[in-house]
Amino acid sequence: LKPGSTIGQTFVANFAGLNGVELALSQTKEQDNQTATGVLTLHLRTSPTAKEDIATASFPFSQVPKSGFYRFIFTPQKDSLQKYYYFSLEVQGGFPIEVGRAPREVYLDGSSYRNENPYDESQLTFLLDYEPKSLVNGLLIQGVQWLWYLIIGFFLFILPGFAILLWSKVKIFDTKNVLISETSDKQNESKPTNILINTIIVIGLSAGISVALYPLLFLLTDLVGLHLGKAYAWTPGIAAIIYLLFLTYKKKLVLSFSSFKIKLSPSFIFHPEVVAFFVIVLIVFSRFWVIRNLEGAMWGDGYQHTVVLQLFLNNHGLFNSWLPFSNVDTFTYHFGFHSAAAVFAWLTGLKARFATLWTGQLLNILAIIAIYPMAIRISKNRWGGVFAITIAGLLTPMPMFYTNWGRYTQLAGQVILPIALVVTWGLLDKNRKLNWREIIITGIIWAGLGLSHYRVLIFGVLGILAYLITHLSWKTWKPLLVNLAKISFTSGILFLPWFIRVFSGNIMHLFSAQLIKLPSQNPTLAQSYINIGQIDTYLPYWVWLLMFIGIGTALWQRKRWAATLAVWVLLLFIAANPAWINLPGTNSLSNFAIFIAAYIPAAWFGGMLFADIALTIKPKWIVNPIITLLILVLAIYNAPNRIREIQPTQYAMLTRPDVLAGEWIQINTPPDSVFWINSLTAFVNARVGADGGWWLPLSANRLASVHPLNTDFEQPLPQTQKEMDSRLAELLQIQGQVDAPEVFELMNQRNITHIYIGQQHGTVNYNGTTLNPALFVQSNKYHLIYHQDAVWVFEVKP
Incomplete structure (x- = not known):
């Protein structure tokens, strides 16, 4: 974290009375050799897009531990139970400081941010503190x-x-x-x-x-x-x-x-x-x-x-x-x-x-x-x-x-x-x-x-x-x-x-x-x-x-x-x-x-x-x-x-970021939109979802490319559709050929209008290759319309 920049994290408070965030901080070599005079400030907001702080906490830069957790204390949020929040950390003066981080998959309900933009390949290393009385009441x-x-x-x-x-x-x-x-x-x-x-x-x-x-x-x-x-x-x-x-x-x-x-x-x-x-x-x-x-x-x-x-x-x-x-x-x-x-x-x-x-x-x-x-x-x-x-x-x-x-x-x-x-x-x-x-x-x-x-x-x-x-x-x-x-x-x-x-x-x-x-x-x-x-x-x-x-x-x-x-x-x-x-x-x-x-x-x-x-x-x-x-x-x-x-990080497809994305999609996309999602082959020749994209029919009232598996017990999908889906998954997900003419021909036949990459990035019960958001960002045939936490939504350009 350098002066003039911010690092942040979205999260869900599991209890009532949120009153502090502990972050893993350590001094840099540059700071070891100089006297620090700046201030570290933590801003707590209701979301990454919110402009107003609901609480702040600061402490002198000189008190940063050489290595360890430091607690930012703020006014207790008595109604924080199950609420979604965003905090950002900024340096005012002083020198760069190292903030601990962890892999994306260790936490489901948020992601780290850099300069107010999602950095969904990692999470900050943080702990949440709660005011005891409010916690017990909750x-x-x-x-x-x-x-x-x-x-x-x-x-x-x-x-x-x-x-x-x-x-x-x-x-x-x-x-x-x-x-x-x-x-x-x-x-x-x-x-x-x-x-x-x-x-x-x-x-x-x-x-x-x-x-x-x-x-x-x-x-x-x-x-x-x-x-x-x-x-x-x-x-x-x-x-x-x-x-x-x-x-x-x-x-x-x-x-x-x-x-x-x-x-x-x-x-x-x-x-x-x-x-x-x-x-x-x-x-x-x-x-x-x-x-x-x-x-x-x-x-x-x-x-x-x-x-x-x-x-x-x-x-x-x-x-x-x-x-x-x-x-x-x-x-x-x-x-x-x-x-x-x-x-x-x-x-x-x-x-x-x-x-x-x-x-x-x-x-x-x-x-x-x-x-x-x-x-x-x-x-x-x-x-x-x-x-x-x-x-x-x-x-x-x-x-x-x-x-x-x-x-x-x-x-x-x-x-x-x-x-x-x-x-x-x-x-x-x-x-x-x-x-x-x-x-x-x-x-x-x-x-x-x-x-x-x-x-x-x-x-x-x-x-x-x-x-x-x-x-x-x-x-x-x-x-x-x-x-x-x-x-x-x-x-x-x-x-x-x-x-x-x-x-x-x-x-x-x-x-x-x-x-x-x-x-x-x-x-x-x-x-x-x-x-x-x-x-x-x-x-x-x-x-x-x-x-x-x-x-x-x-x-x-x-x-x-x-x-x-x-x-x-x-x-x-x-x-x-x-x-x-x-x-x-x-x-x-x-x-x-x-x-x-x-x-x-x-x-x-x-x-x-x-x-x-x-x-x-x-x-x-x-x-x-x-x-x-x-x-x-x-x-x-x-x-x-x-x-x-119970292991949500391994088995949960739907997360809070997916729920929030679903609410946004329901408001900001046409009702007849169809979303291509991460998927994998199961039971020999069936396709199943691998992240929150599979939940879009429920979370956003929009169709996903993969139907509920139990519909196959009623009327199996036509073989031609199975072959199309298998081929499209091969091109987009396995080979990463997001710009191939065959991709758009197949998406047109399947009426695909959007690409959805969920918080879990297609890794639920799957260790193979998944949709890579970087490839869609680089292409001029897709338009990024939503990116919050680790969720990405792209519109397929006509």
């Missing part, structure tokens, strides 16, 4: 917001399922252990039904039922031409409240929550459900904390699911046309997550990009709690359930890592899957004729699972097959198969309208082709499905070991449900690798999809094994304190590790 405000989202989540994803659970009068647990529902006999119908509730079991069961319910509501109303919008969000929760009030008013229901019957005593903190709630609080915090500064869901999946959600919101329900994002006119993709995100968006008023994020994190939490009922069932000990959710929530990378990928549809299916298995197995275990309520609730769960994720539905079907393998006998085959047929028929009828609709898209064709294809017919693609990388990416080695020891123990001790789960795990791996037994269908179920779901059986078997070990501890009075201490230590130690799993 965190409290965020905490209230999180609590509000949890309340809405409870209204949407717990209450409806709880009411249905009570209505169905389903009893699937031993009364000596936990009683979910007990139906009074005919002689005592006038007496109220007493229900002792293990709170966490009920939350898990209710979550699975609720998440399964919403896609069914969207589908059934769509069949009769109704698109209810916000009524989808309000109706189930209000109906549930009315039903519960009705039961209470008629004195037909007396609820007794075990969690709230615990006596306040020194042993209170050692109660399993108290410990479980503490673990859940840590899980909630870890899931919410990591997304508070994100601008949208991450990776390609995050973008695609946000597009589908936006279409749900635009159409007030299900849709056929993908306009304005694509000309595709069918929708056959599984939509359980999107229906959940839509009702959450309608109640919170959040934009689609934020509703996708927050719904995904709520389902991440519920997917862990949904593990609890089965864990209790196979371990017959509450500590088994507590340890199971600790494993899945805080001791393993999955499902926390789903946030990096935006893999929310599979997550929605995995909220329902454990509940589908535990309820169905529990009912089939009864070896009697199921009543119509039991059949309906089970049908709802399975139909909702099918609508939420097709592959996870296969997981569930294999779970039923595993149950038949381990439970079918000459004495039980008739009622078992009859009950299973009734459940299958009910869920099939509910799913049938969507199954018919799926034939209008490309998904069924793709699945059929995969199902009949042998690995030898497509070895390259098959190998890509088989390769899984390092297994500790999915679970730590010790958790894998715990799972396999648990499987061995279950088989040795002949625990029937646990053995059934062991058979289920085996069937999953066979289904993903049918070549093991010389069967087709190698690509229909990927190893990746199974390995990222391995936290489910790992938690179940780990919890069971943990419970078995706990029973051997003597004397008995010391069991709960020892287990409590162990679980709390593991949970608290590993919670920061889970938070560190």
Whole structure:
């Protein structure tokens, strides 16, 4: 930094009360040998284009450290939470000074500036300081917001399922252990039904039922031409409240929550459900904390699911046309997550990009709690359930890592899957004729699972097959198969309208082709499905070991449900690798999809094994304190590790600079503009975006050259367009021939009017050559119309 010039940086304040910037400064050799008399001044503004300072800070040039951080203190900005700022540093008199800097990719929400112009190849090395009181107040405000989202989540994803659970009068647990529902006999119908509730079991069961319910509501109303919008969000929760009030008013229901019957005593903190709630609080915090500064869901999946959600919101329900994002006119993709995100968006008023994020994190939490009922069932000990959710929530990378990928549809299916298995197995275990309520609730769960994720539905079907393998006998085959047929028929009828609709898209064709294809017919693609990388990416080695020891123990001790789960795990791996037994269908179920779901059986078997070990501890009075201490230590130690799993610099496409660029583009470019963006080849011959340019249809209401990938499941792009895009990407991105006549011929055919280079410069999930802004600047055939932070927008001259 020389006298008469400025160096600056844009950034986003992550907390309230911004009151200082620390910069890495060092003296130059020239300064070492002379007496400095100048002043360093930092100017804080709302943006690089703003002319007015909102705060300043200065200090004498002579106080510059030889090497280190120096703090510029200014008036606290009490409302700085999540705000975008720009600071510039200038020298008045004195001598040059060195300012530390870092590579561009280490910080997403800004870039360095020289003389008020972006220098987007680097970031300044800086730290932000906050006034403690304002910082705490800001965190409290965020905490209230999180609590509000949890309340809405409870209204949407717990209450409806709880009411249905009570209505169905389903009893699937031993009364000596936990009683979910007990139906009074005919002689005592006038007496109220007493229900002792293990709170966490009920939350898990209710979550699975609720998440399964919403896609069914969207589908059934769509069949009769109704698109209810916000009524989808309000109706189930209000109906549930009315039903519960009705039961209470008629004195037909007396609820007794075990969690709230615990006596306040020194042993209170050692109660399993108290410990479980503490673990859940840590899980909630870890899931919410990591997304508070994100601008949208991450990776390609995050973008695609946000597009589908936006279409749900635009159409007030299900849709056929993908306009304005694509000309595709069918929708056959599984939509359980999107229906959940839509009702959450309608109640919170959040934009689609934020509703996708927050719904995904709520389902991440519920997917862990949904593990609890089965864990209790196979371990017959509450500590088994507590340890199971600790494993899945805080001791393993999955499902926390789903946030990096935006893999929310599979997550929605995995909220329902454990509940589908535990309820169905529990009912089939009864070896009697199921009543119509039991059949309906089970049908709802399975139909909702099918609508939420097709592959996870296969997981569930294999779970039923595993149950038949381990439970079918000459004495039980008739009622078992009859009950299973009734459940299958009910869920099939509910799913049938969507199954018919799926034939209008490309998904069924793709699945059929995969199902009949042998690995030898497509070895390259098959190998890509088989390769899984390092297994500790999915679970730590010790958790894998715990799972396999648990499987061995279950088989040795002949625990029937646990053995059934062991058979289920085996069937999953066979289904993903049918070549093991010389069967087709190698690509229909990927190893990746199974390995990222391995936290489910790992938690179940780990919890069971943990419970078995706990029973051997003597004397008995010391069991709960020892287990409590162990679980709390593991949970608290590993919670920061889970938070560190989230890596926006590697996976986030949409950043604050992209959002600001989108707002500018929406105002300053024609509505019919089409933007060429950074892209890469994925899944053999598809193209996907690699930075914030892919988000332009959402951030700027302008078309990008790369469509959402899931439109290929509906109607594949014409081969000629794929070839044009591939060739244009080769010329512009790989070869850098931005002035070649062929480039303009192809851009004219594709109606390309602008070039967009996002903050991440095409490096998300890609290490190859990307669009080079310097080449477009040097050409006289492009006009630079926007350059702020690391975002560049060029207009193609006619």
